[in-house]
Amino acid sequence: MSAPFRFPRFFVTTPAPCPYLVGKTERKVFTELNGAHAAELNDALGRIGFRRSQNVAYRPSCIDCSACVSVRVITKEFQPNATQRRLLRRHQDLEVTACKPWTTQEQYDLLRRYLNARHPTGGMVEMDEHDFADMIEQSPVKTFVVEYREPSRGGRPGKLVGACLTDQQADGLSMIYSFFEPEDTARSGLGTYIILDHIVRAGRAGLPYVYxxxxxxxxxxMAYKARFRPLEKLGPNGWRRFEPDQRELPLG
Known part of the structure; x- marks a missing residue:
């Protein structure tokens, strides 16, 4: 007999400076994901805008701001634009593997290069090996680390140039956190490519969305997310399509 489902208890964090909008504060509501029904709960909460971090599901719950909007790509209808098609061709030689969520020194070294180059003042820059292991390995749901490597040579794996911590939910893939080689000019656009690859993977698996x-x-x-269309956003009346303004920013 399976364990009975228990309605989760929700908690609210102490307000802190917003990492996205200057002068704003952020507050989050969260609950623990544990027990036999953790995956079901995570799926249900994901559909109403929650995100997973280790064994916790959270979403913004700010008192005077609602700027953070959950978005997802409709995989079946997605058509890459000309720039995205070029990126798919440029990186088609990469060897992509969905690995079990166990950390490696190679992954951590890549994360450090990425954070130091792209987010030197961000909250994750102080992350050490133990913090990284907790982020990757503490998952009560179906989780992978999708690795992107240069072509193997002589039977030896190629260099790791990108990775993404990814949850497989009932209705899609949820991209928890991705990182990649930040200074490799021959591999420009890796961040965009990783998202494109997830859209392709979700479509092949018959999953309707990439979160x-x-x-x-x-x-x-956050502007780069507007490049992947059609997009849906979560609002008071549920998920609806929308057309955000795209900004001419360098490819990630």
Whole structure:
């Protein structure tokens, strides 16, 4: 007999400076994911805008701001634009593997290069090996680390140039966190390519969505998500299509 489902208890964090909008504070509501029904709960919460971090599901619950909007790509209808098609061709030689969520030194070294180059003042820059292991390995749901490597040579794996911590939910892939080689000019656009690859993977698996997390209209850091269409956003009346303004920013 399976364990009975227990309605989760929700908690609220202490307000803290917003990482996306200057002068704003953020507050989150969260609950633990544990027990036999953790995956079902995570699926249900994901459909109403929650994200997973280790064994916790959370979403913004700010008192005076609703700028953070959950967005997802409709995989069946997605058609890459000309720039995205070029990226798919440029990186088609990469060897992609969905690995079990166990950390490696190679992954951590890549994360450090990525954070130091792209987010030197961000909250994750102080992450050490133990923090990284917790982020990757503490998952109560179906989780993978999707690795992107240069072509293997002589039977030896190629260099790791990208990775993404990814949850497989009942209705899609949820991209928890991706990182990639930041200074390799021959591999420009890796961040975009990783998202494109997830859209292709979800489509092949018959999964209707790729969850991209939160989009903030006036945040430069979030603008890249507008490039993947058709997009849906979560609002008071559920998920609806929308057409955010695209900004001419360098490819990630």
């Amino acid at each position: 991209l997390g939160y989009w903030v209209e006036n945040s430069r850091r």
